[in-house]
Amino acid sequence: MCLAVPGRIEELLVEDDVPMARVAFCGVLRRVCLAHVPDAVVGDYVLVHVGFALSRIDEVEARRTLELLAELGELEASMSGELDSTVHDGGGT
Secondary structure, three states: OOOOOEEEEEEEEEEOEEEEEEHHHOOOEEEEEEEOOOOOOOOEEEEEEEOOEEEEEEHHHHHHHHHHHHHHHHHHHHHHHHHOOOOOOOOOO
């Protein structure tokens, strides 16, 4: 499954004439391409998938999505000891 994760634009950049930004994800900064949302500005929240901002979202929706993702992570962690080793091959999901 692929997810788009919300992040907050901290700084606008241009690399080889491509609009880019430094985007914060729970305190971690990553460079993200803004070609699909060229009107985004510092302080905006964007949904990011594999290094590309796909759309702008408001702060309330960004926070709600981050809370849901955190809950899913807690659920996954709580279930990790219950997996049958013959089913789970140890590979990434």
